[in-house]
Amino acid sequence: MKKMISTTVVEQVKIGENCWSIWLQAPGISDDVQPGQFVHLKLNRGEKLLPRPLSICETDKKNNALRLVYAVVGKGTKDLSHMKEGETLRVLSPLGNGFEVDRAALKSIIAGGGMGIPPLLELSRRIPGRKEIYLGYSATPFLLESFQELDAQVHVSTDDGCFGYSGTVIDKMNQEKARGNIIYGCGPRPMLKALSIWAKERDIPAQVSLEERMACGIGACLVCTCKIAKKEEGEWHHRRVCADGPVFWNQEVVWND
Ligand SMILES: Cc1cc2nc3c(=O)[nH]c(=O)nc-3n(C[C@H](O)[C@H](O)[C@H](O)COP(=O)(O)OP(=O)(O)OC[C@H]3O[C@@H](n4cnc5c(N)ncnc54)[C@H](O)[C@@H]3O)c2cc1C
Ligand code: FES
Numbered sequence: 001m002k003k004m005i006s007t008t009v010v011e012q013v014k015i016g017e018n019c020w021s022i023w024l025q026a027p028g029i030s031d032d033v034q035p036g037q038f039v040h041l042k043l044n045r046g047e048k049l050l051p052r053p054l055s056i057c058e059t060d061k062k063n064n065a066l067r068l069v070y071a072v073v074g075k076g077t078k079d080l081s082h083m084k085e086g087e088t089l090r091v092l093s094p095l096g097n098g099f100e101v102d103r104a105a106l107k108s109i110i111a112g113g114g115m116g117i118p119p120l121l122e123l124s125r126r127i128p129g130r131k132e133i134y135l136g137y138s139a140t141p142f143l144l145e146s147f148q149e150l151d152a153q154v155h156v157s158t159d160d161g162c163f164g165y166s167g168t169v170i171d172k173m174n175q176e177k178a179r180g181n182i183i184y185g186c187g188p189r190p191m192l193k194a195l196s197i198w199a200k201e202r203d204i205p206a207q208v209s210l211e212e213r214m215a216c217g218i219g220a221c222l223v224c225t226c227k228i229a230k231k232e233e234g235e236w237h238h239r240r241v242c243a244d245g246p247v248f249w250n251q252e253v254v255w256n257d
Helices: 075-081 118-126 144-148 169-176 189-201
Strands: 003-016 019-025 038-043 052-055 058-060 065-070 088-095 107-113 130-137 153-158 182-186 206-209 225-229 236-240 247-249
Touching: 019 075, 038 065, 038 075, 052 065, 052 075, 058 118, 065 075, 065 118, 107 118, 107 169, 107 189, 118 130, 118 144, 118 182, 130 144, 130 169, 144 153, 153 169, 169 189, 182 189, 189 206
Parallel strands: 107 130, 107 182, 130 153, 182 206
Antiparallel strands: 003 019, 003 088, 019 065, 038 052, 038 088, 058 065, 206 247, 225 236
């Protein structure tokens, strides 16, 4: 059940170019978290910013902690990157639906791009069966060692070939002739659209985690709506990414909006 709690920063480390990892601790914060769910963060610094959504990258139930991995893109994330061990911030968690882990079949394909990669770490840990993991970066990889510790094939690509394969995640999946019974994806919308087409062509079910600008994070303000197809051809309706998602089946998403 989602709740607003006061959390304490237990560790904050820069883990890549413009990429930070923060561990937050509070009783109950790591309970009942589904991979793909996110938190809403509010700093205790008197700022007037709306809360900021960040995906849950890892949970540590023993120590009542969870990890977020993020890029600094604006004021909220910049302020967050300045937070030190022992400082507190308010967190509304867990939010959203998360991936359907129990749908994982004999073999899963997990594909992530950029800041869509963090929630795929908890997912990759939790899903049973064999896994092929495809990670696409625009610069030096982050979290790669954590993925490589898993019992899975991990493939890395970068846009300019500065690390791993030169090309997109989809290019790499084609090169490896990726195979699986289900696909999980998180990343920029163009990547998810390409992944969705790739899955559809092969008749593989796929779940994708969408990202939209958010305000309330709990389904009340309708800022974060996306188009979801109805059963009737050409019909669609709005769904809230924060409350009905962020994870949707690829066949539901209307990509050309
Ligand atoms: C469900 C969800 C999970 C997310 N998980 C992560 C994560 O794990 N790691 C991470 O680094 N980021 C994640 N994001 C994006 C993150 O929320 C934004 O980068 C952050 O809110 C920006 O806040 P800011 O104050 O620093 O920047 P702002 O000043 O608010 O914005 C700076 C720039 O970032 C863009 N931006 C802001 N919010 C979003 C958003 N929600 N989606 C797309 N672009 C946005 C703005 O258009 C602008 O160009 C997630 C977003 C959602 C909706
Ligand atoms: S952010 Fe308010 S409904 Fe989604």
